[in-house]
Amino acid sequence: MEASIMDGTTMGCGAVSGVSTVVNAISLARLVMDKTPHIYLAFQGAEAFARDQGVETVDPSHFITEENIDRLRQAKQANRVQIDYTQPMEGQPPKDDNSRTGTVGCVAVDASRNLASATSTGGMVNKMAGRIGDTPVIGAGTYANALCAVSATGKGEAIIRHTVARDVAALMEHQGLTLRDAAEHVVAGVPRGNFGLVAVSVSGEISMPHNTTGMFRACATEGGYSEVGIWPDDGGET
Secondary structure, eight states, X not given: OEEXXXXXXXXXXXXXXXXXXXXXXXXXXHHXXXXXXXXXXXXXXXXXXXXXXXXXXXXXXXXXXXXXXXXXXXXXXXXXXXXXXXXXXXXXXXXXXXXSOXXXXXXXXXXXXXXXXXXXXXXXXXXXXTOOOSTTSBTTTEEEOSSEEEEEEEOHHHHHHTTHHHHHHHHHHXXXXXXXXXXXXXXXXXXXXXXXXXXXXXXXXXEOOBSSSOOOEEEEOTTXXXXXXXXXXXXXXX
């Protein structure tokens, strides 16, 4: 698993990747941010840090399920790398089969205008050993500053190439775009079928665009408004 977290007020951040025993990778990323002088720990170093900090760990077999074994078998038979939790399909997959992903991302702004972003994932099925995706890369899968917080999901290689999370913030900072305009511009600039994101601005504006067939998403405000969607026409953005 891999995860990252960022505090937009302090610009503090923490990330981990290559962990196979930590129950909640995002909690370990938070400890990297709060308890070390570093930003990113990976593989054996991240596992050792987890043990030192006393975080909950389990045997790696805890994370192996029949459903994921079936997905791995399907991916190997098709000789492809697919996003985690893509539903098993019979025959040839469609060109865009990334509407269902295993990445979990969250962005938030509080009453004091503090912004934060966090992202956690199991990665891709049938990936090469040692492959690291966008989720733990600050500025790619996760980013927060004084203007906005962004969390992305999709094909990590595309997200890293386009530094999508930081680009949303940069468009707001340097071109004065609204959050919605900045987020939509970034999503439109990446080839279709690659990713989506959730973002919130310091003023509470929310944007959840994607260029995949669908994206599981939701938002809620203190005032009681909430929205849940999967497909492009599921509700309007706030």
